[in-house]
Amino acid sequence: MAPPQRILFSPEKICMDWQQRQKAGAGLYNVGNTCFLNSVLQCLTYTPPLANYLLSHEHSSSCRQQGFCLMCIMEAHVNNAWNTSASAIQPRDVISALPRIGGHFMLGMQEDAHDFLRCTVTAMQRACLAGSSAWDTSSQYSTIVHQIFGGFLRSRVTCCSCKAVSNSCEAFLDVPLDIEAASSVTAALENFVKPERLAGENSFQCNRCDEMVTALKRFTIDRAPRVLTLCLKRFDFYGKKIGKFVQYPQYLDLWPYMSQGAAEPLRYALYAVLVHSGGSCQAGHYFCYTKASDGLWYQMNDTLVDRCDINTVLVQQAYLLFYVRAAGEKSLLRQRERSRSPWHGYDLRSQFVEYKEYYPLARRKRRMSPPSYDHAPNDNNLTKELIRIVQDTVIVTKQYKKFLQIMMAKLRKEACGRTPPRSALLPPARKEEQL
Numbered sequence: 001m002a003p004p005q006r007i008l009f010s011p012e013k014i015c016m017d018w019q020q021r022q023k024a025g026a027g028l029y030n031v032g033n034t035c036f037l038n039s040v041l042q043c044l045t046y047t048p049p050l051a052n053y054l055l056s057h058e059h060s061s062s063c064r065q066q067g068f069c070l071m072c073i074m075e076a077h078v079n080n081a082w083n084t085s086a087s088a089i090q091p092r093d094v095i096s097a098l099p100r101i102g103g104h105f106m107l108g109m110q111e112d113a114h115d116f117l118r119c120t121v122t123a124m125q126r127a128c129l130a131g132s133s134a135w136d137t138s139s140q141y142s143t144i145v146h147q148i149f150g151g152f153l154r155s156r157v158t159c160c161s162c163k164a165v166s167n168s169c170e171a172f173l174d175v176p177l178d179i180e181a182a183s184s185v186t187a188a189l190e191n192f193v194k195p196e197r198l199a200g201e202n203s204f205q206c207n208r209c210d211e212m213v214t215a216l217k218r219f220t221i222d223r224a225p226r227v228l229t230l231c232l233k234r235f236d237f238y239g240k241k242i243g244k245f246v247q248y249p250q251y252l253d254l255w256p257y258m259s260q261g262a263a264e265p266l267r268y269a270l271y272a273v274l275v276h277s278g279g280s281c282q283a284g285h286y287f288c289y290t291k292a293s294d295g296l297w298y299q300m301n302d303t304l305v306d307r308c309d310i311n312t313v314l315v316q317q318a319y320l321l322f323y324v325r326a327a328g329e330k331s332l333l334r335q336r337e338r339s340r341s342p343w344h345g346y347d348l349r350s351q352f353v354e355y356k357e358y359y360p361l362a363r364r365k366r367r368m369s370p371p372s373y374d375h376a377p378n379d380n381n382l383t384k385e386l387i388r389i390v391q392d393t394v395i396v397t398k399q400y401k402k403f404l405q406i407m408m409a410k411l412r413k414e415a416c417g418r419t420p421p422r423s424a425l426l427p428p429a430r431k432e433e434q435l
């Protein structure tokens with residue numbers, strides 16, 4: 001995919017860790033079958049990067065939207081839910097916005113929580129693009145909403161006769177998982193990335209063979225989202241429900257389901273579980289469990305907000321699972337992403353393939369001779385990755401050294417009231433260079 005023409009929201013401004021710590025906020029009044037809406041709102045209210053952003057009022061202070069804007073509505077709601085002294089509030093503005101979130105929603109009807117979540121996130125994305133819908137696709141994926149919830153899925157079809165490979169990539173905001181043949185989320189994810197045989201009626205038109213052939217199709221996650229939403233497909237086309245318990249972990253490593261191998265695990269931590277109780281899609285009740293910024297779990301059931309423990313959270317008939325990328329990923333690899341990436345916000349793992357293309361440019365810019373990348377064995381991703389880490393260390397060190405020199409010069413200038421000779425700045429540099 002082409003680099004974005006413009007980054008609509010700088011990824012460095014996305015805070016994954018809570019910026020303020022307090023116990024869970026208000027419950028939400030049910031105004032008649034609105035538990036689907038309440039439970040989704042509560043999950044979003046405790047989504048760390050989204051809530052941090054909305055609590056900062058950054059959106060409304062720069063919003064140029066005339067009239068309806070779901071980001072403004074969500075910002076007001078989240079601030080109210082967090083800061084009110086009342087034990088419960090009415091999400092009035094979100095309820096009024098229901099027809100604009102999705103034309104098919106009818107107030108007073110029990111709606112599908114996953115459908116509502118999907119429409120809400122999409123409507124927030126539209127709000128972020130307001131006035132700039134003419135952006136190229138890549139730029140559209142650089143909104144804060146897409147950078148929080150969005151990832152990319154790769155579909156790869158391999159012809160069984162000539163081994164030709166064709167790839168396509170598509171953006172996702174959540175991952176739907178078949179649970180009929182799986183007793184756990186990890187098993188469902190394994191099935192999700194398992195190659196599927198395209199044969200008989202489903203044969204694949206191979207361009208190279210120029211005929212219908214048997215082929216293998218495989219989905220993998222190409223770029224991992226900051227917040228991973230998994231939907232356990234409990235309802236069939238007719239609204240009939242699969243009620244079985246499906247095990248889900250508190251911590252999930254997405255690494256085995258990625259397109260590219262990586263040097264380190266891709267850890268996620270569970271922070272919200274949305275539960276459906278009842279026999280079918282049209283009936284029953286939704287409630288949720290969320291982890292507030294105080295690090296404690298709460299059951300949120302319309303107006304009720306009650307403390308609970310993780311053991312209770314992990315044994316529910318989950319419908320939606322929300323995972324946030326775990327902290328502690330600020331490794332050297334992450335620094336590399338920041339210092340080098342010509343287009344911020346793209347995941348390290350998906351950059352891997354593009355690396356060869358933009359690498360010569362990076363080298364020219366930084367006038368350095370790196371260890372030979374091309375001598376790494378072709379199939380050995382780890383070796384290549386290690387070489388890149390070494391290169392990045394060099395770049396980061398050099399940039400840091402320059403920064404220190406500038407700061408030193410400024411300090412000395414302030415102290416002496418004049419610019420020191422250039423030579424005065426250089427002596428200690430020799431030793432630092434050997435870092």
Ligand SMILES: [Zn+2]
Pocket residue numbers: 059060063064065069070071072073127
């Ligand atoms: Zn707005």
Ligand SMILES: [Zn+2]
Pocket residue numbers: 159160161162163164206207208209210213
């Ligand atoms: Zn072929």
